[in-house]
Amino acid sequence: MLIELLRPLDRKLIRDLWAIKGQALAIAVVIGCGVGMYIMSKGMLISLAETRAAYYERYRFADVWAPVKRAPDALLQQINDLPDVRRAETRIRAGVILDVEGAAAPITGEIQSLARIAGPHINDIVLRRGRYPDPIHEEEVLALDAFAEAHRLEPGAHLYAILNGTKKKLTVTGIVQSPEYVYAISPGEIVPDKKRFGVLWMNREALANAFDLDGAFNEAVILTSAGSSEDALLERLDRLLKRYGATGAYGRSQQISDQFLTNEIQQLETMGRLLPPIFLLVATFLLNVVVGRLIDTEREQIGLLKAFGYCDRAVALHYLKMIGAITLIGILIGVILGLWLGHGLARMYQDYFRFPFLLFRAPADVYLLSIGFSLVVAAVGTSSSVLKVLRLEPAVAMVPPPPPDYSRSARWLEKLARWIDQPSRMILRHLYRWPKRAAMTSIGIAMSMGLLIGSSFSLDAMIYMVDISFNVIDRQDVTVNFVEPRNVRAVQDVLHAPGVLAAEPFRAVPVVLRNGQRSRREAIIGLTPSADLGRLVDTDLHPVPLPRHGLVLSDKLAELLAIGAGESLRVEVRTGRRPELEITVAGIVKTFMGTQAYMDLESLNRLLKEDIAISGAYLLVDPDQTDALYAELKSTPVVAGVSLQEQAQNAFYETLQESLGTFVFFNTLFAGLIAVGVVYNSARISLSERARELASLRVLGLTRGEVSYILLGELALLTLAALPLGALLGYLLAWTLVQSFNTELFRIPLLVSSSTYGYAVLVVVVAALASGLLVRRRINQLDLIAVLKTRE
């Protein structure tokens, strides 16, 4: 046998480790969870950020977008001449309604022009399959891969698009990816829906013909030179393009795909910062308790070894090796877990983030750092025990320790003790005698519960957020956007469409809002005062009427502009006559998604000095007639976009199930492991400390159940005490997460439902019961005869 080759102390090490394998494994797994979480989140964060950087670099993702209504191609030279512009290109980009065979509902999409000449371009596309459109075939297009995949469109497939009011049959010649659509999401939605958002690329001439933009463009895309000021450039661009109907240039921070990507990276960062320390903290505690106990039981052996002439260092090293072995196993578990989870996460991300490649790859320093953390945890957790080994005098060690003194008890405890039976007194006095350990056990269990609440609350909160957003605030079934603002009478036409039960007009006006140094590119939404579908709600979610005058801002927008109700806001309109106005903020309303500014439709039009014009309508639809309505919308030339609430909600729930659901599952698993690790270890330690006591009781005639009660009753009490603490920790964790998820894209409400608490309690209790049963089996195997002969 291999073990025979080892030195005696190392043989002892291996046998000791084997003897406490269950406990050692429980500690290693907790360390492993912390290391794994860290490697996964940090590695994914780095992979995602590096992949994004490489993709943007290689395909020249624009720094600035400058949309206009119509500008002559010749203007490009002037844009290129602006300071800070490294390179600029022009293009045509427009909203379209797409129709694919087999899809009942109309699909919102975008169509872009392809550069006239081949070669490296800004926002270059990646041709995955097929070929570029032939310049002489106007109907040929490229399609975004996510959309093509969702509708099984391969090169050669056909689809229809309403281009500037004319329905055209198009042929897909190639499938592409684009840095502009890594996260392919239609504006105003919160999760991508591959099926309902499509992007096409068409030859410039063909697209210019369709949109009457011959010799003109409607968007400039710009790469800036290094070290330039984006704000200054945006201002210059707005000045230059003002005459051409510029709605406001913007940088990457307002590019929707990049915004979501940044958001995801931030969330990963938060997780990587919050969760691994929880695991490592628990591991510290477990190591402290288990190793401390182990060394207490080996007092005599330590004394003996020292008496035989082993030096202090050699004996301490022996225990350090044991701690090191457990830590190493933990690190190994962590690295494997981290790699496995990381690759899984990368695969999941590939479905949402359309990179040409996304590999999970954590740099060496991530591994080194996690190994370093684990070693620190091991050192902190066990230093006191190892010091004890060093300091133990052989003569002292060989004398058994005096029996624990329970005579110093609290008066309240003794008062209580009078009313309970002896086994219960034993439980209470034991807890009172070792308060630190009891507290640590409870805190450990509470941490696992906190982790559960913190990770699963977001599911409830997000469902609540969407429910409120779609069923309390924006209650329309369908939103129709017109190609151009139309007379308010257009609502009547919409009302006559099949299945439409009610229609409310709205106007969206592109503006720049300024308050001092702060500015935001937004759209003011004009609503009718009687609006019942698109509503405003206060912080208690009660509907509030739209004031006749003044702006109403969403709470997040008010926060970003640092403005309160009653203050005045500068509004630069970016359409029509482009007036610049001072408008009072009449109120602040609650929203969970996006940033909104609302105004009374009539006042808005009056300010613009225009007739009452509307951009679209919110519709309430008879569910039995949706197909007829969809068919009509698909072939209505004036409709530029349609969004369907129900499908958006469904897509959201599906995404939630897939991504967050997986996440919650793993966190449940981890939290369960922590709970088992803590409870099982505490129980095992109590058992080994009290084996003699419990076996004596068995000899005296107490049944297995009665003896188990003494040990497991204590654990049950500690678990019970951990529950309220765990609920509190969970709430705090949820609060922290809510703060970090508070972005302009969406805000998760701090809402921990009672079912989340219940679920966490259930998992913790089941984990405690499972550990209890494991220990109960050992209680059943107590050696009754040995206790008669051995001394304490």
Next chain:
Amino acid sequence: METPINMNRDDHPAFRAEQLTKFYGSGESRVYALRGVDLEVPRGEMVVLLGPSGSGKSTLLNILGGLDSPTEGRVYFDSWELTAFDDWHLTKFRREYVGFVFQFYNLIPSLTARENVALVTEIAENPMAPERALELVGLGKRMDHFPAQLSGGEQQRVAIARAIAKQPRVLFCDEPTGALDSKTGIVVLEAIARVNRELGTTAMVITHNAAIAAMADRVLHMADGQIQQMEVNSHPCDPHELSW
């Protein structure tokens, strides 16, 4: 637990063992603890088991006390066959009929003297008050002390009080004086003798201290897993007459 039919027949011995054999291991490495022991212990007697360590006295006591089972042979307590009992019945047997006193006392450190006794009386069918049991062993004044506050002899007397408080039919004491000096040991033996005398409890005491044999009604000399010799002592002396 079914009531034995002839539980109260005085002519029944407290214990009867037939051909008790106990061995560990197999083949070459087989070690015998007991080799075919036959034994009858009359009710109410004070029995002392003498013998060197490894002679099998503890194994015999453990089997009689329902803590261990023989490899071969049968044990009867009254008319019950203990060797046919499962763990649950053995537990009930120990709980209701047997008192144990250990060499190292095995008191519960988190319970006071009174509570250590109450631990047993709470679950017994016909116990005496814990206070009375403690008075019987001369500890009426130290009832609310924790084990850490008691001397070795006091702790052992608490253990005896705990063993007798349930009014057991039989009291097993494994080296009750092994950890005590002779003066304290005699106080402990007096407590055992008093219980045997006043409550009529059958007592079996293991010792390798031959001096103690003088207080027994019956002395069993054990060696090599067998009872080598049995002496009946018609005039057992009082423990305070003992010395070693």
